[in-house]
Amino acid sequence: MPLIHNTSFDPSVWPVRVYYEDTDAGGVVYYANYLRFCERARTERLRALGIDQRALAAEHGIVFVVRRVEADYLRGAELDDALQVITRVIDMGAASLKFDQQILRGEALLFSASVTIACVDSRRWRATRIPEFLRTLLESEA
Template sequence: MAPNLNTVAPRSSSWPVRVYYEDTDAAGIVYYANYLRFCERARTERLRALGIDQRDLRTRHDLVFVVSRVEADYLRPAELDDELQVISTVQSIGAASLLFDQQVMRGEDCLFHARVTIACIDWNRRRPARIPEFLRTLFESEA
């Protein structure tokens, strides 16, 4: 059973992650790229919780969301079996993009922090597209 997406604050959500052996490197700590995977899953589950099916978005509306920029800070290592939370907050909504602030937390400790820009793309033209009003309304009305 998938974990529930819990609202933390306006425009914020929390997604639980357990660190498995496959997530770690030879030193026994989470491999740096896996923090980005954790954040990707949290954003995807957030969209799903809002009722946004990404396959449907592409087939019915010819739109996809893609990462266009990441700024990341690795603050402390996570280790095997750690229970983490990925906190995702929508910082701003542009005409064709969303800016997420994401933190990977172990209890009160922030282990990883990223600012991720997500672009809305017209799948057929492979060009930026305005975020449709029905999606904008979902993102703006989160509580």
């Protein structure tokens, strides 16, 4: 049972510029790159809280892995577009975090995803509880 249920944290915004390497032969952002933009935004959100994922692995033996993604591709982004990735933690379970992420160009919603990440013991590769110090950091944004 989730410890925080149906509670939205303040969103964070991460800017991204579309480069040539992000586009496909049609000149629009290749579909998988939206997921890359979201991954970077989640990582930067944790970094802003002072959470170093390499240190978590080395010192605490935990890593975060994507468990589930549900994505909607609504409009295409193109070369040189300035985008914003909006990231909200919407649920925290004992061993998981659920994010709502949106990618916008100005006011236009291009992409929306629900991403669940699991906290995993890196030695046994099994789900493990989110450590209390980390939970406290994440809840402090509520």
